[in-house]
Amino acid sequence: MPNTLHIESDSLILDKLGLNPKQLEAVKYFENPLLILAGAGTGKTKTLTSKIALLIASGISPSQILAITFTNKAAAEMRQRIANITPYCGGIWMHTFHALGAKLLRQHGALIGIKQDFLIYDTDDQKKLITLILKENGLENDKNKIPLYINLISKAKDDLIDENGYQESAEASGETNRLKTARIYRIYQAKLALAGALDFGDLIHKTCKLLKEKDDLREYYQEHFKYVLVDEYQDTNHAQYVLVKALSEKKQNLCVVGDPDQTIYSWRGANIRNIMEFEKDFKNAKTIILEQNYRSTTNILNAANKVIVRNRNRHPKNLWTQNNDGDNVEIIECSGEIDESRFVYNKIKKLTASGAYTYNDFVVFYRTNAQSRSFEETFAKMRIPYRIIGSVKFY
Template identity: 55%
Template sequence: MTIDDALKTLNPQQLEAVEYNDGPCLIVAGAGTGKTKTLTTKIAKLIADGLNPSRILAVTFTNKAAQEMRERVEALVPGMGNRVWIHTFHSFGVRILRQHAGVIGLSRDFAIYDDADQKKVVSLILEQMGIKDPKKEINQIVSIISRAKDDMVSPDTLMQSATASGMDGKIRAAEVYRRYEQKLKEAGALDFGDLLVKTVVLLRDHEDIRSYYQEFFQYILVDEYQDTNHTQYLITKFLAAKRRKLCVVGDPDQSIYSWRGANIRNILEFEKDFQDTKTITLEQNYRSTKVILEASNKLITKNKKRKEKSLFTDKGSGDPIEVRQLTSEGDEARWVSQNIKALVDEDGASLKDVAVFYRTNAQSRSFEDCFRRYQIPYRLVGTVRFYDRKEIKDIMCYARILINPADNVSLLRIINTPTRGLGKVAQDRLLVYAEEKHCSLYDALKNAAFVPGLSSAAVKAAIKLVQLFENWRGDMLLTDPADIFHKILIESGYMDAVKAEMEKDPEAESRLQNLDALINAVKEYEDRCRKGEKEPSVSDFLQEISLLSGEDDSNAGEGGAVTLMTVHLAKGLEFDDVFVTGLEENLFPIGRDNEDELEEERRLCYVAMTRARKRLYLTYASSRRKFGQVQNNLPSRFLFESGLLDENEMQETSQPRYTDYQSKYGLYGAGASGGYRGGNYGNGYVRGRNNFGGNRYQNFEGYASKSRFQKRYDQDGYEIEEDDLDYTSSSYGGSSGIGSLYARPSFSKPSGFSGGGSSPASSSAAHAKPPSAPAEKNADGVAVGGLVKHGVFGQGKIVQIAGSGESTKITVVFGNGTRRTFMLKFAPLEIL
């Protein structure tokens, strides 16, 4: 195809975007509106009009996108595409840094450290600082360093902020950052963050180099501008400042990566940065049907931080969107499986054109299990299969030892997981003893007192571990399998270890969710057994999972496999048939009490819906298990906001209104009462009105969420206090809590506590003297200085009261120094 042929295929808005070159240009490109086609045609047109291709810079975010752009330009103007500077921001940085390395004190042969290299350096530094278990802090500190670099925050600035906070953990992270930078300098290396930071420094501090590139690049294009962070914004601004021949393309409605530093303000305020900007909006969608776009448009208009647009299509209305309420996550997975089978068998759909989206990785478990049973090939994107995840394999190994104590492989995996004083030295001595005595490692543990060279502490740890297994083995005769797994989680200390990591490692939250999903899997297994009049057992469950895990997807064949992924990974993709699952309050949206966070969750749902070409299915469950306990759920507000559910209809079914949810159940709802009871599996409600093609609907389970720097209330109704230092790992993304019994530890520690989980020091909060007499009680029966009792934290003292009536909040300091803020009407407190 020639460039002239390509121009004839453009719609009026695309053509305007291609031909406008007189100044700064913002192309607001909605989902499926031909963004890449427009951008590559624009580059080709610039070349066809005589611009030197080597003087054009086009920047995007992935190597795959850069390669696709290069190939499309080459196809339109043969022999020219490879001469254009088409790069990711990072590869652009490498190119000019190698050219000018000496100016900023670098060798042209500097090494580039990837994520694994970063972690090795941080681990070494933590060991040198005498940290006993550096693994627990590595991910958090690497995240802090990366985010600091994204925001151009130096080690000194971070240390000042950390010192002002008075928290040891933050001070330690800042110190690691300082040493980390020194080690990179000594090694002549840069990490990925440095590739951008050093580029900014080069352009900012060296006017001659900045002027050279400002003059050199005659036209600059930036793709996915809504995803740029601060360093990328600065690079763009420095390069385009002189010629102002800049075109950025993006969509604020698809900005879903704030957790990794993306700043939606960059695109929203582009016209302020370049006041003579020409803004062109692409609204004609070539991907989805009319009903899909109508629902998506209606949803996203609820956001305030956006550029006004409304997608439309020349396609027909298409199949109605199906909104399906199921009774549980298991029913949800079965319904999805059955519909996928029907799509293939009855409609001739190809599995490679079918995708199932969910909000959290832990949700994949029910779909993986069900797809195996229905023999539906699938591919899991962005994570490992559920039963291959570390925490799942650990707990399964505990269970295997219960059935077969001679399983040395399983025992070696968990003998010191979590840490219990049976490290490598102790394990080696136990193995030598087992070899000499021709016995199993478990028998060696039982005889630990007779193992040569084993310390008294290791002997005690071995005896305690054996006793745990013996107790669980006895319990198996009287207790359901799910309860056994629950005992393993709690009594082994595994759950406490994961909870302790949650302050230090942002990934620990997902591990807790996965453990929750494992308990739910065992419960579902029990249900299946009882329906088949079969007695459930730990042994049978292990066998079932082993057989399932042993299967592969080599039978995918020409039809391919269904794609399973989180919504975040779905951006930029499209499928004929899309199932968006788990549309329930507290799961999707996963966080809602902060307006910015809620808007991003809404954008995420918008992205999910607009991935569908032909058919869209939205599901939610009326109940979902959390650590085996059934919790009732309300459908996601997004179903109402998109016009697919009607509040009045739901009210008529005697269900709590969506708008009443906060007032009745608190910001995160106790889940103990109310919620949607729903019909039995397979039964749905029929919409009274025929909006969007006469959709049907039905329901799913959720996790309570919390992110740093916003007020959050857990399921017991109390506010989890946050510290206010930026650049902590948990500030970079939402994460979810599991419920009151398994609530994540507070991120806020009294003064004197280390951020790394060390023993408490003297705490002014913990030892503050109570007032001589409580103040007079207010209308709610509480007063500053009054005493209360909590089921977990014990007795505490009220130190602050804010608000009144239903909005009353009280802050309590408990005897162990824990400080908590509660919404009084939801607080599980006894007023003393």
């Protein structure tokens, strides 16, 4: 695959991309598997979309490029950015992991007994199904554990453990709760099959099974995809890692982008070893680090660098910027949640009273949803308008 590219002939498209030296190096590199360590605000999406545009300009058919993202929003943004660079981008396989799995299973799932018109169960469907299973098996007292059972089953699928493997493990452990979960998992899968349905975990789990068991199909897609790109690689779980490897292992035509410092999904199965051990997993892999930040001020980056450097489970890097110093970062110690929310209120009130700011200029971040309550109480009491993003209001 690398030998088919003629980088020199694509100087025009490279000139109009406005890439910095490290971004340009990453965009032009195709010799071996590539890990792009992209710090926050370093132009990760720009680099990834530029690389795809260069592949197309170099003669690779868009339909032979696979780009995997974590959200539909990210996929849509990447499509638009690529279209802004080159009009010849129709047909790219640009999907989330789940959408890719659904596509492959609808086309080839019959090879492992999956009907083409399968339903996809969401979280509400899962809850209803687990509720029914508990009722039918005299386990109504476990109703409060429904989210736990859903999580355990999803985790098993993320680890590529089917109901039979889970049963064997439970029997070996002899743990009562694990045996109960194994029983529920087994019944759950049987009922999914009867309904002609898959859940989101199945979309990747079953796709891995399909590619593992059907050598001809796996080899077809290994030949079909001339290049495979994965966004947010630090957030991949084991099943996603296996899927990526199955599609790219033969030709080593892989580029992943991520940053261990931005891992946020370990609670739902993301395995940081996937990005930390990329160079071990893929022979002759190269790592290119993007460190020039375009988003933040110098003071913010200095503070962030001093905090994250204490994390030992990371690839060393030091973000820098040509932006100005900006305001100093303030650290305020408060006696509790109420004191904290009142401090924030007073700060906002003071700045808006100056006439230089409006309420729409402020954002309050918090670590957990529960922490919004004290801010909401204070803002409501003081009649400060606000809206919650990504959750629901307490009031």
